[in-house]
Amino acid sequence: MAVKVGDSWVSQEAYNYAKIRVDNAQTQGSGADSILDDLSKQYKDMNFSTNTQPFSSGGTNNIAISPSILRKMQEDPDARMEYEALIYDCVQVMKNEPLQHGEFTTVARGMIINADGTCGGWSISQCGKEKKKTYKKVDVKEQQERIKKQKEKKAEEEKAKKTDTYEKSDSTAPKATYSVTKMSAEDRARLVQQLKADEEARQQSLTNLVRNMLGKQAKAYGIAKGGDAMWKFIASGNYTVDAATKAQAQKDISEDGYWGVKQTSQRLFDFASALAGDDVEKMKEMQAAMHKGFKLATKSWGRKLPDISNATLDAANKLFDDYYASKGQITE
Numbered sequence: 001m002a003v004k005v006g007d008s009w010v011s012q013e014a015y016n017y018a019k020i021r022v023d024n025a026q027t028q029g030s031g032a033d034s035i036l037d038d039l040s041k042q043y044k045d046m047n048f049s050t051n052t053q054p055f056s057s058g059g060t061n062n063i064a065i066s067p068s069i070l071r072k073m074q075e076d077p078d079a080r081m082e083y084e085a086l087i088y089d090c091v092q093v094m095k096n097e098p099l100q101h102g103e104f105t106t107v108a109r110g111m112i113i114n115a116d117g118t119c120g121g122w123s124i125s126q127c128g129k130e131k132k133k134t135y136k137k138v139d140v141k142e143q144q145e146r147i148k149k150q151k152e153k154k155a156e157e158e159k160a161k162k163t164d165t166y167e168k169s170d171s172t173a174p175k176a177t178y179s180v181t182k183m184s185a186e187d188r189a190r191l192v193q194q195l196k197a198d199e200e201a202r203q204q205s206l207t208n209l210v211r212n213m214l215g216k217q218a219k220a221y222g223i224a225k226g227g228d229a230m231w232k233f234i235a236s237g238n239y240t241v242d243a244a245t246k247a248q249a250q251k252d253i254s255e256d257g258y259w260g261v262k263q264t265s266q267r268l269f270d271f272a273s274a275l276a277g278d279d280v281e282k283m284k285e286m287q288a289a290m291h292k293g294f295k296l297a298t299k300s301w302g303r304k305l306p307d308i309s310n311a312t313l314d315a316a317n318k319l320f321d322d323y324y325a326s327k328g329q330i331t332e
Contacts, residue, residue: 010085021042022084036050045095050070060108063113109122283323
């Protein structure tokens with residue numbers, strides 16, 4: 001969902017992140033350099049500068065910001081909010097844009113936030129001895145939406161590959177072929193890394209959402225940095241949320257949402273399968289570890305977990321039971 005901040009359209013995730021940054025701004029010093037230093041600390045894998053000339057830097061992680069924009073960010077909280085969000089989206093575009101385009105490989109690239117607030121992107125690509133330079137105006141919102149669609153398409157393709165296929169037989173126990181457990185060790189290792197990376201990104205998005213939801217209430221309780229205290233505060237229900245944050249949370253935990261019962265239980269099972277391979281005893285160990293994780297989550301929550309959490313555990317256990325049945329094992 002796109003959100004307009006100032007004159008810029010940004011993603012909901014960028015808006016949430018920028019709000020937290022502005023609410024907790026502790027930039028020391030004065031002038032553009034202090035903002036630039038702060039950004040460099042926040043995005044350690046990006047190369048920030050004020051050199052807004054295209055093709056002027058090496059590497060593929062360059063973000064140049066006009067000094068006048070940096071001054072606005074230093075002096076005006078509203079401008080800080082707008083450009084923090086825009087920079088967040090620029091970073092995501094840089095991280096997710098592939099370096100390979102047909103026969104050409106990108107050897108250097110960068111994004112520029114100009115003095116008028118518009119964005120531009122440049123790249124130097126190479127194919128053999130041939131080099132190609134490109135510069136164009138960039139609509140960050142469109143880029144983010146395009147990348148999101150690419151990710152969704154890839155996720156659907158991966159999901160299709162991992163979908164369990166059942167073969168009918170005379171036996172009452174379902175005979176299933178689990179594509180994850182049938183993967184090679186190398187493919188399973190790659191899947192584990194993919195699941196971890198996706199989970200970390202979603203966890204950060206969730207954390208941003210929670211912090212945005214709590215706002216100054218969280219700061220008042222001294223828990224703006226998260227931890228068990230934050231989750232126990234959420235469990236207490238002693239807070240209010242804005243309409244946009246509530247809508248996003250409801251979407252995330254809906255039937256088809258990323259944190260909904262179906263998707264979350266499937267990820268738990270897929271992760272266990274990728275670690276255990278087609279080994280029943282190891283799968284039982286993974287299931288036991290899952291139960292331990294739920295107990296730890298309950299401890300962090302400070303009380304009984306919400307119904308959706310228990311429903312997720314039940315759904316994940318059903319996936320394990322189906323797997324055991326496919327191996328001719330009956331569980332109690």
